[in-house]
Amino acid sequence: MSDSPSPLHILLHVPKCAGRTIEVHLAAHMPAGAFFLPRHPGRGGVSKMPPPDGIRALSGHHLARSIEARFEGRDIRRSVLLRDPLSFQVSYYNFKMMRYLASGARPFSFALYYRALQRDPMAHFLLSRWLEVSPARLLLMPVAEKWRRLCEALSGFWFVGDYRRCDDLIAAVAPALGVPARAKRVNDEAAWARTVDWRPLTAADLGDEQRRRIPLENPLDAALYATWSGAGHDAASVRPGAPPAASDFLAHELVRPYWEARRRLARGWTMRPRGNEVIGAD
Template sequence: MVIVPTSMTDRPVHFFVHVPKCAGRSIELHLEKYLGERFLYLRRKRGLKRHLSSEIYRLPQRFDPAGTDAVSGHALGRSMASHFKGREIRESVLLRDPLSMLVSFYNFRMSRFTVEGWPHVSFERFYQSRHVNPMSTFLLVNYLELSWTRLARMPRAEKFERLSERLADFWFVGDYRQCDSLIGRISVEFGIPDQAPRANVLEKKLLTVDTVSAAMRDRILDECALDQAIYDAWAGRGYDRMDDRPPAPVLRDRPGLIVAHEAKRQIENARITAMRKRLGRLPRPEEEA
């Protein structure tokens, strides 16, 4: 039985760090439905000035820190804790291995292309339009709020240690397939239904992990080795704190990889955007009939 404190300052605040394509939307929709204004969904930060300004977030006018019990959204960063001084922050995150994350992201993005009538791009082109080590990059830049210049200079081993240091203090760290378990646990604490339907589940998938080419598998394994190392070390932790942090694996640095990949990423995204603008929204099959 979970006893929920009644004092406004004694109640913990749950920070759910929503890494893209790690089943986070299911949790957010569940909390939004049953917590109402007790749940804060952060849509975006304040652009390029977010590391220089104390007013990082675009907070809704209705935001009431004392009445907020959970916060999530891709824009959530650890600086948000400054709004909840004196209250325990319980951080949770679901992780995913880089190959299945990228395949899931590709299928999701191409499903959006289908809805808008745009032609699909290859998985290779899609991969080039994503950040290298997308999960670690997201956590370091969005949640830990490191600058891109700092990230580009940081060795992989230091990134692993920085992430491990923070994940060690999280209330929960798990595999994305533990989404239902996490929903059940926090729902009991909040006194709301403990089951939720999965969001963003696709019936048809263009690509599966098994159909990715061997060349792309090798490339992802090499370039996203940090993501794989974080997943291997932390996805099985659960709710119990580790007495000792996982040892850092040997991570070979790739000098200039982030800069080179980022340059190509910007070019590829510009090409995809130009294609979408040129084509507009094409007629859907049912509209042509």
């Protein structure tokens, strides 16, 4: 029998990329102490982590690359699922509106949602959460540098794919983690739609100009998806092209607080807390 430590699977959860399905599946089928999902960013989340030797998988929104230092000597296998910008924006809007309705708040227009959201949300999520780039640094960092850091990081991943390859990723980690190879979808649009009176927006509901602009105004997300979503287990062989053209990220960030205030006013200031409830997990 080999005395080498078991591989550590790190499954990053980019919003609206099937991460919750993976987390619920692992939590339901792995023994206590073998799976850890930090609930808070920084030291507050890691402080509740079980002994590292017993952990075989990590996931969540609040994982940072520095956590790997706690697993010295382990074979670390990083995975992430991505989504094209248009699909992401529509799905994220629907999720927010249905969550607001379920929490006693009010929905509002896609136009207001989009103005209040950071440009390139998936790319900046990975840069800020996983790569731990500070908000101030992100404001001033050139697009080419952001692209270089993202590509350098993803080239060392064990699996990178489209969010619709959730089943493929679960099947790939299942033997090592001792979990079933298929998982029930949770927290998806269909599950939320059964809980609130909301007709989900579709890409077809947006005007032609809006559909055209979203990939152009989120060039890092568009390049991230186009370059990396088909990598699968061969991320090391991906040869990224030139960085995308400069975006209006800084200019948008300077005016975004105004739209965030408008968004809060539109939804209402009182929301019932929902904790960590997962829709469709029964």
